[in-house]
Amino acid sequence: WLRRTTHYLFIVVVAVNSTLLTINAGDYIFYTDWAWTSFVVFSISQSTMLVVGAIYYMLFTGVPGTATYYATIMTIYTWVAKGAWFALGYPYDFIVVPVWIPSAMLLDLTYWATRRNKHAAIIIGGTLVGMSLPVFNMINLLLVKDPLEMAFKYPRPTLPPYMTPIEPQVGKFYNSPVALGAGAGAVLSVPIAALGAKLNTWTYRWMAA
Numbered sequence: 001w002l003r004r005t006t007h008y009l010f011i012v013v014v015a016v017n018s019t020l021l022t023i024n025a026g027d028y029i030f031y032t033d034w035a036w037t038s039f040v041v042f043s044i045s046q047s048t049m050l051v052v053g054a055i056y057y058m059l060f061t062g063v064p065g066t067a068t069y070y071a072t073i074m075t076i077y078t079w080v081a082k083g084a085w086f087a088l089g090y091p092y093d094f095i096v097v098p099v100w101i102p103s104a105m106l107l108d109l110t111y112w113a114t115r116r117n118k119h120a121a122i123i124i125g126g127t128l129v130g131m132s133l134p135v136f137n138m139i140n141l142l143l144v145k146d147p148l149e150m151a152f153k154y155p156r157p158t159l160p161p162y163m164t165p166i167e168p169q170v171g172k173f174y175n176s177p178v179a180l181g182a183g184a185g186a187v188l189s190v191p192i193a194a195l196g197a198k199l200n201t202w203t204y205r206w207m208a209a
Contacts, residue, residue: 004061011057011066015073018053019081039141043134043181044188046098050074051129051189052196054104055121059200064112071104093144094154099136103129118197126193130185138178 054067075097082095107125114120 007057007061008069011061011070012073014053014057015070016077018049019074019077039134039138039177040181040184042098043137043177043185046100046137047103047130047133047185047189048192050100050103050133051107051126051193052199054107054129054196055125055193056196056200058108058111058121059118059197062116064108064116067104067107067111068101071100074100090154096140096144099140100133102136103133106132122193122197123190126190127186129193130187130189131182133185134178134181 050071054070057070058064058066060066078097082097085095086092106128107121110125110128111117111121114124
């Protein structure tokens with residue numbers, strides 16, 4: 001029981017650190033500001049970041065559901081950060097929290113449905129995460145009243161001047177950010193999932209040494 005408890009505590013620590021990485025890299029602030037011009041970049045970064053940690057810990061424990069647990073911790077922690085901005089006097093929609101949980105659930109379901117097949121989790125689960133995350137996050141963005149108004153009315157104190165939000169040029173760079181994000185995410189999430197699985201192997205070798 002001590003070893004399993006240590007595993008789950010380890011997941012909490014790393015999931016919190018993944019969320020800090022998201023916040024400190026400016027991604028989830030970047031998400032609201034640049035939603036319509038850099039959504040593809042956001043989708044790729046978030047799907048790959050989620051899949052590498054989620055598959056690592058899912059295979060580490062061998063328990064379907066661990067990926068969802070990992071994504072839930074990230075979500076809760078980011079909502080705490082959203083609440084901190086709100087407490088400072090910023091509006092509720094100032095930060096839009098990314099949606100990680102449904103994509104992580106698909107990864108868990110793949111692992112469970114294939115009877116804990118690691119390779120199926122990497123190929124099928126990685127593809128599903130990459131394809132689904134842009135869809136869920138665009139639905140999330142559409143629920144925000146006016147992301148551009150929020151971006152211009154309340155400039156981010158953490159952003160340098162050259163990252164000031166710009167008006168979107170619809171159709172100038174790509175016609176469908178969701179489709180492009182899903183396609184690129186599906187391709188890139190598979191090798192990143194394989195990396196997460198390999199890191200798991202290295203961890204076991206280190207523990208056995």
